[in-house]
Amino acid sequence: MIQLRPFRSADLNVLYRIDHVCFAPGIAYSKAELRYYLQHPKSITVVAETESQAIAGFCTGQLQMREGRHLGHIITIDVLPDWRGQKVGRAMLLSVEEDFRAKGAESIRLEVAVDNLQAQTFYHAVGYSKIGMIPGYYAGKLDALVMEKDLTGDVLPHPRRL
Secondary structure, eight states, X not given: OXXXXXXXXGGHHHXXXXXXXXXXXXXXXXXXXXXXHHHOTTEEEEEEEETTSOEEEEEEEEEEEETTEEEEEEEEEEEOGGGTTTTHHHHHHHHXXXXXXXXXXXXXEEEEETTOHHHHHHHHHXXXXXXXXXXXXXXXXXXXXXXXXXXXXXXXXXXXXX
């Protein structure tokens, strides 16, 4: 079973290692970048923890203002390979979305590599649509799709436990 909880500063080293398991060099964050996102005052980070208190993954988002509107932005969602396909990513993402919605965000955006079909399928299944592309977004070489989800519609139930 997985329990969701907020990020604690003591999690940084473990989350850094998880990010490097989940993403290739050039896409994975440096420790300084990850620390910045995790500790930013407008950031929300949800950690998925097992019964034995091992971390299975995390999701970080940041609340932003654009043209006078509150928007959420998913910075990263990382799930260790052994926990993929068990709804851990979905639970974390829905938790961050719920927090953004409670803070008045009207929509949420994210970027995903054009060659990451598994992630694109996942995001589409939870209500995200492709709205654009950013050439060379990852390491100046790999394009990213921009996906967005409207948060002003119906609220989905959010499981706190899996």
